[in-house]
Amino acid sequence: MPTSQLTFRSATGTDVPGLVALIESAYRGDTSRGGWTTEADLLEGQRTDPDGVAAVVANESGRLLIAERDGELIACCQLEHRGDHAYFGMFAVRPTLQGGGLGKVIIAEAERTARDAWGATEMRMTVIRQREELIAWYERRGYRRTGELTPFPYGDERFGIPQRDDLEFELLVKPLGG
Structure with missing residues (x-):
């Protein structure tokens, strides 16, 4: 897919329903199985x-970055300014478009935005440590595993209903060059 067709912008309140549908489709249920990022x-x-x-x-210290093609929402990610670094999260690409290089373009734009808008020198994210294929994808983009683990919020169904009892998040970091 040519990247020239992509446009990026910060989300607004009117985007929320479409964003929820996109994020849910990329991570949960049968629709998510159409891509490779499913957590189903x-x-x-x-x-x-x-x-x-x-x-x-x-959130005034961040933004939800939207990627659109021909006015259609196809990907998003959260960026939050946290001092010298930025936090990257809520990354979703429409499942039918996964695997074609779009994710690489989105994360590169997120890194550029964090560096240029806030002077961030590092990007950080947390990933469920059992998601080895996803962590390997981030490692190929220059992120490194820190071994720093935080527990999954068991009992808080806002984050999903765990299907196993050993889930944890691992912190991944990447220096952002100037």
Whole structure:
């Protein structure tokens, strides 16, 4: 897919319903199995909800970056300015478009935005450590595993219903060159 057809912008409140649908489709349920980023074998239930997405959109120290092609929402990611670094999360690409290089373009734009808008020198993210294929994808983009683990929020169904009892998040980091 030619990247010249992509446009990027910050999300607004009117984007929330479409963003929730995109994020859910990339991570949960049968639709997510059309791509390779599904968490459906690890988690059931919701990945996010309108209130959670609206909070990210309204956060003054961040933005929810949207990628559109011909006016159609096809990908998004959260960026949050946290001092000398930026946090990257809520990354979703429409399942039918996964595997074609779009994710690489989105993450590169997120890194550029964090560096240029905030002077961030590092990007950080947390990934479920059992998602080895996804972590390997991030490693190929220059992220490194830190071994720093945080527990999954068991009992909080806003983050999904775990299908196993050993889920943890691992911190991944990447220096952002100037």
